[in-house]
Amino acid sequence: MYKIGELAKACDINNDTLRFYEKNALLCPSTRSESGYRLYTEKDKETLQFILRAKGVGFTLAEIRELLSIEVNKADSACADVKTLVDSKLNDVETKLAELIRFQTSLKRLSNACCGGAESAEHCTILEALESDTNDVRHEHKLNDKES
Missing domain, CATH: 1.10.1660.10 (Multidrug-efflux Transporter Regulator; Chain: A; Domain 2)
Structure with a gap:
């Protein structure tokens, strides 16, 4: 499990960027620790990397949301x-x-x-x-x- 700072560092972004993606419903922490820290899984890390690659080729947040929706439900698309x-x-x-x-x-x-x-x-x-x-x-x- 990753805390927010650990995941941000692993993906070479800052914590605020990660929070921004959360606020815009692109990524959600898998769980929270007893003390309230956001905790992310390896799958969350893969999702964040997907978001960053999509952003890197010019997709907007709305387009990335759509791509993520398809990614999650590949069999239905x-x-x-x-x-x-x-x-x-x-x-x-x-x-x-x-x-x-x-x-x-x-x-x-x-x-x-x-x-x-x-x-x-x-x-x-x-x-x-x-x-x-x-x-x-x-x-x-x-x-x-x-x-x-």
């Missing part, structure tokens, strides 16, 4: 159920990656359009592009009227 969860998560990740690539492209375009000089930001092409409702980004600062 099909492999297709698990694959559906994974494929849904993969689709979410691919959507987020596409969005991040769009952000990256836009930010590069903004950065490349700016001279980055010491001139006043009054005519900064980045600010102008963000103020504008068009996608046009000029490739250098406008000259100040006084500089013309």
